[in-house]
Amino acid sequence: MRAAGVNEPAVRAFVRHHEALVSGATGLVREADVEPASPQVLLDDLPDDPDAGRAALDATAVAVLNGGLGTSMGLSVPKSLLPVHDGLTFLDVTVRQVLALREVTGARLPLLLLDSFATRDATLARLAAYPGLAVDGLPLDVLQSREPKLRADDLSPVDHPADPRLEWCPPGHGDLYPTLAASGVLDALLEQGYRQLFVSNVDNLGAVPDARLAAWFAADGAGYAAEVCPRTEMDRKGGHLVRRRADGRLLLRDTAQTAEEELVHFTDGDRHPWAHTNNLWLDLVRLRELLERHGGSLPLPLIRNPKTVDPTDPTSTPVVQVESAMGGAVELFDDAVAVGVGRDRFVPVKGTDELLLLRSDAYAVGPGTGYRLVAQADPLPVVTLDRRHYRFVHDLDARFPAGAPSLREAAGLEVEGDWTFGADVVVRGRVRLADEGGARRVPDGTVLEGSSAEGAP
Missing domain, CATH: 2.160.10.10 (Hexapeptide repeat proteins)
Incomplete structure (x- = not known):
């Protein structure tokens, strides 16, 4: 990984997870160990103070996850470049949402894309159509790291001479945190007066920075907030927040962290009625302190993802991809808050x-x-x-x-x-x-x- 230029915090994060795998860790979250989590705050109950909203948005940066190719939908180009409405792509709509908010509020609202090696060049080429998008001193994107796929039988790095590129995989969007630190972007944001970060997926066009939420988060003092919304039949396999019985902390639980025999509980919308949107709010000062405390990478929960080295060939070597979710950071903040929002803020396109x-x-x-x-x-x-x-x-x-x-x-x-x-x-x-x-x-x-x-x- 070091020879491939992967940053040191990302290397340490991979080593931590590899050691956990070798010791037998599964990353599973057992139903008996958690209880359903309901939002402590509702967006509809928050006051609408235009002045406070504008001030809070001016201290907010926007990060959008843009590392996927959409291979599950048969794509070989960045998913963000897929036309979704009237010829506009996910990326076009995301950029135009930010530009429209800047015009209405006067906020700086820098947009930062978390790109992968597979999406970066095509994404930056598309962004050339928006010459006014960049904010002075800040990049339009940061490049997430990569890590080796591991053989399922002995957890050693896999060899695939037919296409060595397939020996590598992205580490999941939990890589956002060490990438922000190692790239210097986190320090640059704080130096320019930004105090909070709004993060979302590029394929969720409902995730627009909201002035009421920004003002509430700035005033509340919480280090972390996750937006959750009413769960529907289409969200049965999506992640949701639960509360750990042992200490009352919020946890994010995804499908890959659920034992097969417990999927009946995981998909029960009556028991777990709130879907995790992956729209997150982070206090940048608190985030930097947390990263410094842990050597530049956060101890996020392990996600063990079984695959084949060639995802298009089910007969190729079985591998394990070690991943982490950025939403897994919720359990690292003792004051983390779940905020209930409407379905209009969660419009994912997974198929x-x-x-x-x-x-x-x-x-x-x-x-x-x-x-x-x-x-x-x-x-x-x-x-x-x-x-x-x-x-x-x-x-x-x-x-x-x-x-x-x-x-x-x-x-x-x-x-x-x-x-x-x-x-x-x-x-x-x-x-x-x-x-x-x-x-x-x-x-x-x-x-x-x-x-x-x-x-x-």
């Missing part, structure tokens, strides 16, 4: 189901909304597409050549089988297209209504 919904008229995004997502339906419809035919983006694009159907009047769209949609299709109510055994087509201008619909060959 083509959510992508189709975001591309449709169920959302409005543009200059008139400050590039914030504004839902045009309440509740939003649930889209379920047959993974055999719509799993990858290129499959989706091929079957919706004229774009997404109108979904603003829909309650749900379930597509089974191989259906191609024509132009100007409208979905009303709850619609199910059944698998008719071959490729079928929804003709131009069709209005789909009711529990099922028929199409043309």
